[in-house]
Amino acid sequence: MESSHRNLTQQVVHELGKSIFQGTYKVGDSLPSEAELCTRFNISRTATREAVKMLTAKGLIGSRPRQGIKVLDSKHWNLFDVDVLDWILIGKPDLYMLRSFQQLRLAIEAEAAFLAAQYAQPEDIKAIEDALVRMKDATNGEDDTHEADIDFHQSILSASQNPFFIQLKNFITTALKVNLRFTNRLKAVTLEEYQAHVDIFDNIKAKDSQAAFDGAMVTQRATLALINEQIQQFESKGDS
Missing domain, CATH: 1.20.120.530 (GntR ligand-binding domain-like)
Incomplete structure (x- = not known):
């Protein structure tokens, strides 16, 4: 169960990260709320929050009260992160x-x-x-x-x-x-x-x-x- 939970979280991280680099979500854009992400990916709130935390740690997104989750400027991105490097290739460098x-x-x-x-x-x-x-x-x-x-x-x-x-x-x-x-x-x-x-x-x-x-x-x-x-x-x- 733990492995399955982790894989679902990683899937959400990958899909959202890929979407950012492909331009679906641009710098300053708001990502769907945690509730919307739960529904879209059919995962628990806990798994969704973990995915948001992972993307935040990679510097791609940030969240503030009443502002929701927003895509940060590329100067904040962890460009040496293995996932980020993969998304650069998937996206439009x-x-x-x-x-x-x-x-x-x-x-x-x-x-x-x-x-x-x-x-x-x-x-x-x-x-x-x-x-x-x-x-x-x-x-x-x-x-x-x-x-x-x-x-x-x-x-x-x-x-x-x-x-x-x-x-x-x-x-x-x-x-x-x-x-x-x-x-x-x-x-x-x-x-x-x-x-x-x-x-x-x-x-x-x-x-x-x-x-x-x-x-x-x-x-x-x-x-x-x-x-x-x-x-x-x-x-x-x-x-x-």
């Missing part, structure tokens, strides 16, 4: 969200490469190298382009040996997947892209922290420049 992702990647991934060059263990080096093999195969269409790329970046986070960076794997994965939404790239990894990743790996393996940092920074800045270019094109169309 825009170019500005993508730029925010990339700006943080710029700060994270270059430093992760720097640390990996210092602290990577033999098994970490092998994991990065294995990801590179997958990327090489992807240049010929023999592996999944996107999964290989995600594997590479996750492996570097692990190699940093920094528990905070390691726990950002879900964030990096979502950022890469959101990026793919806008590039809509179905083609294989190019040889130039593959070589840029090889250079980062070689510097990590050689324990050249600064070179690893610089290489990662170059690739991240290049991606950010492309995003900014897309935003400029989007805004210029809006002005015309």
Whole structure:
């Protein structure tokens, strides 16, 4: 019974969270009352209150006396929460969200490469190298382009040996997947892209922290420049 009760609560959390990110409920909008949610999802008041508490803890909603339950501004959202990251992908991330992702990647991934060059263990080096093999195969269409790329970046986070960076794997994965939404790239990894990743790996393996940092920074800045270019094109169309 307890397991069933928990699953019902999680179902309500998922449905409401998804609705917020898909725009059904926008910032400032009121959510249905607890009584209405009980009826809609056919669950108890206790389960409904737990769902509201969970969404409140994730920063998506807030409630005040006589004002009901309202969707909060995105600056309050816990964007590192696993559920929230999943809802971002289900929803409609825009170019500005993508730029925010990339700006943080710029700060994270270059430093992760720097640390990996210092602290990577033999098994970490092998994991990065294995990801590179997958990327090489992807240049010929023999592996999944996107999964290989995600594997590479996750492996570097692990190699940093920094528990905070390691726990950002879900964030990096979502950022890469959101990026793919806008590039809509179905083609294989190019040889130039593959070589840029090889250079980062070689510097990590050689324990050249600064070179690893610089290489990662170059690739991240290049991606950010492309995003900014897309935003400029989007805004210029809006002005015309």
